[in-house]
Amino acid sequence: MLVVMSQELPDQPPASSGGPVGPVDSSQVPRFAGPATFARLPRADEVGRADVAVVGVPFDSGVSYRPGARFGPAAVREASRLLRPHHPGLDLDPFAAAQVVDAGDVVANPFSIEQAIEQVEAGADELSGAGARLVTIGGDHTIALPLLRSVARRHGPVALVHFDAHLDTWDTYFGAPYTHGTPFRRAVEEGLLEPGALTHVGTRGPLYGRSDLTDDARLGFGLVTSADVMRRGVDEVVDGLRSRIGDRPLYLSIDIDVLDPAHAPGTGTPEAGGMTSRELLEVLRGLAGLQLVGADVVEVAPAYDHAQMTAVAASHVAYDLVSLMALSPLHGASEQTDGAQQ
Numbered sequence: 533m534l535v536v537m538s539q540e541l542p543d544q545p546p547a548s549s550g551g552p553v554g555p556v557d558s559s560q561v562p563r564f565a566g567p568a569t570f571a572r573l574p575r576a577d578e579v580g581r582a583d584v585a586v587v588g589v590p591f592d593s594g595v596s597y598r599p600g601a602r603f604g605p606a607a608v609r610e611a612s613r614l615l616r617p618h619h620p621g622l623d624l625d626p627f628a629a630a631q632v633v634d635a636g637d638v639v640a641n642p643f644s645i646e647q648a649i650e651q652v653e654a655g656a657d658e659l660s661g662a663g664a665r666l667v668t669i670g671g672d673h674t675i676a677l678p679l680l681r682s683v684a685r686r687h688g689p690v691a692l693v694h695f696d697a698h699l700d701t702w703d704t705y706f707g708a709p710y711t712h713g714t715p716f717r718r719a720v721e722e723g724l725l726e727p728g729a730l731t732h733v734g735t736r737g738p739l740y741g742r743s744d745l746t747d748d749a750r751l752g753f754g755l756v757t758s759a760d761v762m763r764r765g766v767d768e769v770v771d772g773l774r775s776r777i778g779d780r781p782l783y784l785s786i787d788i789d790v791l792d793p794a795h796a797p798g799t800g801t802p803e804a805g806g807m808t809s810r811e812l813l814e815v816l817r818g819l820a821g822l823q824l825v826g827a828d829v830v831e832v833a834p835a836y837d838h839a840q841m842t843a844v845a846a847s848h849v850a851y852d853l854v855s856l857m858a859l860s861p862l863h864g865a866s867e868q869t870d871g872a873q874q
């Protein structure tokens with residue numbers, strides 16, 4: 533019996549010859565064979581260096597409604613087998629422009645949110661300390677807080693575009709400060725975000741009260757609702773975001789429930805009236821060239837999914853995030869990478 537490991541037949545030269553190691557060649561090994569890494573990319577330990585690392589955080593102990601996002605990373609990897617190496621929308625071969633790897637999963641304690649947050653922060657620090665920018669697959673939205681702590685430690689307070697049906701700037705649930713509905717209030721309180729450069733995109737649905745909106749605005753967030761995206765269109769939304777972000781380091785946090793349940797049913801707190809996957813991908817592509825220092829895709833809960841719809845959408849979102857990073861090497865990133873290779 534021949535067992536094909538994920539990197540037995542890479543379609544590009546090994547790292548020792550200098551170029552990035554790409555995905556398994558799908559003309560030689562069927563897409564449905566072998567263990568699933570993101571986009572069939574090499575594992576981090578197979579190449580020893582990374583410009584961009586896709587990392588999973590299988591954690592969902594911070595959810596307020598339907599659990600199940602702990603199975604998100606595995607579902608997104610499985611759905612990512614069909615991704616191909618050329619991105620026509622950006623005219624880019626992301627896996628040749630940068631060394632992209634699958635860094636596996638951060639081990640996060642399912643019985644202690646506080647410890648899980650520490651573990652995610654430490655895991656992000658370790659990977660970024662070795663020179664990689666992270667695209668993190670959740671997991672519930674709680675994990676955005678430790679991820680933002682890690683990027684802010686390296687880059688200072690960051691601009692944020694937060695795609696979500698929900699504000700996620702509530703204060704507490706049942707007295708708990710660290711949940712999937714509170715990460716961005718905590719991030720503002722901790723000084724991780726750049727006031728005036730923060731925007732929610734795709735918000736909709738009933739709130740606890742009007743004060744949810746006034747509290748959120750007081751924290752410094754701008755709002756582009758799902759209805760705004762429909763009325764203004766992608767180009768106007770992109771123009772507004774780009775002028776708000778400017779040349780600041782940017783973090784993108786994408787709760788898959790920003791998509792309409794027709795596009796992404798597999799999530800914990802679905803809300804009708806959301807963006808289409810086409811709109812989301814086009815807004816992301818509109819942010820090309822900005823200084824993207826980190827990103828996450830969260831809240832994929834495959835038990836509620838159908839025909840991999842949500843996981844496929846999330847895998848394409850992650851592919852676009854990787855591509856945005858591959859397109860725009862960070863200012864000064866080469867010194868970091870050199871240091872990490874020692």
Ligand code: MN
Binds near residue numbers: 696698790831
């Ligand atoms: Mn949400």
Ligand code: MN
Binds near residue numbers: 700831
């Ligand atoms: Mn969220």
